[in-house]
Amino acid sequence: PSDKTATPVILSIMSQQQTRMSCLTCRSKKLRCDRVLPSCSRCTQSGEDCVFPGSRKSKTGRPRKIRELETKLVELEHQLAAFQANQQQATKEDTVDQPNTRETSNSLEIPREDDQTSHGSHPATLNLTLFDEDSLSVGLSLGHDSYHGSSLELIETYFDNMGWAAPMIHKARFMESLSQQATRQTPKCLIYIIMALGASVSRNNQVMARTLYQCAKVQARSTESKGEGQDSITLSHVQYWALVANFEAQQMMFSQAVNSLCRGIRTAQLLQLHRLDKKSEDSAIASAEDWIELEEKRRTWWVLFIADRLVCGTTGLPLCIDERETSTLLPTTEEAFAKGRRELTETLESALSLRSVGQSILTIRVIAALFFQHTLEHTSPISPSSRLEADQDEFWNQHRRLDNDLSLLLMNLPDAARLSNFPSNPDAVTINTYIHAAIISLHRGGLWNIRYSANSAGEDQWVSQQARQSHERLLHSAGEIAHILRMVPDCRMTFINPILNFAVYLACLVFIEDYLERQKQQSEDTAQFLLSVLVTISQDNAVAKSLANQVARDMYYVGIEVPPDLIPQIESCSLFLTDVGIITVNIAFRLLHSD
Secondary structure: OHHHHHHHHHHHHHHHHOOOOOOHEEEEEEEOOOOOOOOOHHHHHHOOOOOOOOOOOOOOOOOOHHHHHHHHHHHHHHHHHHHHHHHHHHHHHHHOOOOOOOHOOOOOOOHHHHHHHHHHOHHHHHHHOOOOOOOOHHHHHHHHHHHHOOOHHHHHHHHHOOOHOOOOOOHHHHHOOOOOOOOOOOOHHHHHHHHHHHHOOOOOOOHHHHHHHHHHHHHHHHHHOOOHHHHHHHHHHHHHHHHHHHHHHOOOOOOHHHHHHHHHHHHHOOHHHHHOOOOOOOHHHHHHOHHHHHHHHHHHHHHHHHHHHHHHHHHHHOOOOOOHHHOOOOOOHHHHHHOOOOOOOHHHHOOOOOOOOOOOHHHHHHHHHHHHHHHHHHOOOOOOOOOOOOOHHHHHHHHHHHHHHHHHHHHHOHHHHHHOOOOOHHHHHHHHHHHHHHHHHHHHHHHHHHHHHHOOOHHHHHHHHHHHHHHHHHHHHHHHHHHHHHHHHOOOHHHHHHHHHHHHHHHHHHHHHHHHHOOOOOHHOOOOOHHHHHHHHHOOOOHHHHHHHHHHHHHHOOOOOOHHHHHHOOOOOOOOOOOOOOOOOOOOHHOOOOO
């Protein structure tokens, strides 16, 4: 009887369990619930509160995540509409100011090379254009988390492969600033140009380089348009202009590169970066700033100084920086800068005595660039169209001083700048190449002075001796540049600097001239090797491509064999056409052109 009584009770309980809904905890975890009161077995085991709903709830709206995504999508659509309106306005202004379509292609609007961006063949670049005048792209405007993608990869690529070329930004502080609030972050224009430079040396991301460069310029223009433009007078904007000039020079936009460099120099002078260590010390710079920031300012100034000397030396333009007005101390070693360790340094005037050039690689580059510019300035008055009536004693005294300075600098290089110790170090390669390029220019000028001087007649013995010495020095320095190229594991990356391409070009001309005069097989072989290096570099380098084409023309016209695909047209111009065996002493970037 008891079993018969219990059976209806059990059936009743089971019926209630079947009609009762699962508890909220099991439903949220999508687990099977046994629906036992007062607490199901799963909640009992886990110790959680077990609550059974009284009725089924109908869905009254979409999940929260979907609503948030819809809100973000609407915001992005508004940003895109605003950006397109701004671009249309900028395009109209550029069309009025610059009717030439080739010049307009370098305007501030986002480029559409081969309509790739507009047709969506490169979706990675599309997100980079979704910004207006007050915000970064979608990736950069969402905070530091977005830098874990391609943006962070491009920034790291810049510091790993190109940071040595302009060592003025403290990497640790820059990376830390990316996670700061928007008001304390590095300016957007500087972030973009760093990414553009990183993309320019990345085979997988080269298509993004021009777009990022244009984004950087738009952001800089946006900052300048706010208020009275005072927000664009900062250290970061000086660094931005220096890197923009670097990028433009690599892309053979030389006129724009010079303008950007001058803009950076004038902004730096407004910030008194050339007088950071003035003896009067009327401003408490050292106490108001930490040492790393002070050193970063010094380095930024000297990077601009190097660029000014190299650009003006190779183009014949007047200098923007007067070294006599510079009281800022020379930079410390790279290790001290990275670790924030104080080091004593000296002034430029003191360093030029060459008694001790110190251990700072950037300081050595400053001195090498200065001597490079002095050499080109010394040889610039020489031309075949005018006979030299100047004081020959003064010319040759200056010639010997420069030759001694360059030789002394080579002998006093610190261990970190010696190729015998670090053949793959880009700093060592750059410094030695600058010095040997200056020696080549100096002695080519000496030979030209002998050939065209009105006062050299009657001094046959001295003239022949000086000509022989200059010729030997030319071949030695050109051979050293060829030796450097044989040692460097990756010429494409190390010789990305246009001035280094220019040095390879000068070395190649030396061997072409030597072959023309003496028909030496070794000179022919070395010239062909240097041409092959320029061709290799030209795969990603517009400057090297132009120089390789010019070298191929010159080799072709003197009878040196060149690759079939580089054989120039007969009507193409060669430096050897007007006066066979004698070419112009000053080969400047103004002679280059795009092919």
